[in-house]
Amino acid sequence: MTPICALIVDDSSVMRKIVERSLRQAGIELSEVMEAGNGMEALAAIQNKKPDLILSDINMPSMNGLEFVKKLQEVAGMKDVPVVMITTEASESHVVEALSYGAKGYIRKPFTPDQVKEHVMPLVKQ
Amino acid sequence: MSTQANAVAVKPNPNWVDVVHESLHEVCDMMLGMKVTKVDTLEVVPDVTAIVGLAGSLCGLFSIRCSRATAAKLAGKMLGTEVGEEDPEVLDALGEVCNMVAGSFKSKIPGAAELCLLSVPTTIDGADYRVHPLRGGQCYELFSQCDSAPVHIVLHVHQ
Numbered sequence: 001m002t003p004i005c006a007l008i009v010d011d012s013s014v015m016r017k018i019v020e021r022s023l024r025q026a027g028i029e030l031s032e033v034m035e036a037g038n039g040m041e042a043l044a045a046i047q048n049k050k051p052d053l054i055l056s057d058i059n060m061p062s063m064n065g066l067e068f069v070k071k072l073q074e075v076a077g078m079k080d081v082p083v084v085m086i087t088t089e090a091s092e093s094h095v096v097e098a099l100s101y102g103a104k105g106y107i108r109k110p111f112t113p114d115q116v117k118e119h120v121m122p123l124v125k126q
Numbered sequence: 127m128s129t130q131a132n133a134v135a136v137k138p139n140p141n142w143v144d145v146v147h148e149s150l151h152e153v154c155d156m157m158l159g160m161k162v163t164k165v166d167t168l169e170v171v172p173d174v175t176a177i178v179g180l181a182g183s184l185c186g187l188f189s190i191r192c193s194r195a196t197a198a199k200l201a202g203k204m205l206g207t208e209v210g211e212e213d214p215e216v217l218d219a220l221g222e223v224c225n226m227v228a229g230s231f232k233s234k235i236p237g238a239a240e241l242c243l244l245s246v247p248t249t250i251d252g253a254d255y256r257v258h259p260l261r262g263g264q265c266y267e268l269f270s271q272c273d274s275a276p277v278h279i280v281l282h283v284h285q
Contacts, residue, residue, distance in 0.1 A: 011246060012221065012222045014201065014222055018205070092240065
């Protein structure tokens with residue numbers, strides 16, 4: 001199994017740690033974990049390194065998760081990076097909007113490690 | 127997002143206290159591994175408060191108040207590690223708990239799931255303050271024990 005680099009985008013540092021722990025509990029080997037507190041920081045982070053997987057919150061200051069996913073599609077070489085939204089906003093319209101912008105999965109907070117495994121595993125090539 | 131454009135106000139319902147309890151139970155069970163018990167009243171030292179605003183078909187304020195010791199306990203359970211009362215994670219974690227409980231609550235209210243938006247959480251450090259909603263409305267209060275840690279949740283709904 002090849003370890004992957006994950007980018008976790010959430011304005012809560014506690015939640016970023018929980019998401020990282022859930023990925024590890026799901027059996028996903030991580031070579032590196034990049035962190036960003038909002039969409040702007042995430043766009044800056046991917047200039048330095050292309051992640052293999054992105055997990056993003058929606059409600060964040062400066063640039064929310066939906067705007068981030070939309071902008072990500074315009075960044076050269078990033079279209080093939082799977083994005084999974086992890087958010088309290090679980091209305092159908094948010095899910096449809098996120099998927100239409102290019103997100104590949106949607107996990108509602110609160111979540112269990114099993115839910116992370118179910119949504120993320122099919123997306124990572126290890 | 128144009129969620130609020132066609133929002134029709136959701137009518138407050140006395141059963142919302144039970145829905146808040148159900149939401150807190152869901153968050154504590156899935157993310158914290160804690161058991162929640164609803165109690166009639168409780169002495170809560172409100173050292174710290176987390177607030178999430180509601181806007182759209184449901185307007186108001188969702189808040190969780192507890193002692194710093196309780197907030198540290200919640201943070202420790204979330205992170206699976208010991209967290210000191212003065213650690214920066216304490217307020218961050220309480221904000222996230224509030225965010226998740228508010229999100230879970232609105233997802234259970236017909237008409238609010240789609241047409242109500244949540245703000246990012248804000249936290250208040252200190253007990254010496256009062257909340258004065260500027261518009262009339264309803265106030266729902268829930269006292270709970272998360273394991274043995276007392277928590278006070280208040281939902282102010284504007285009309």
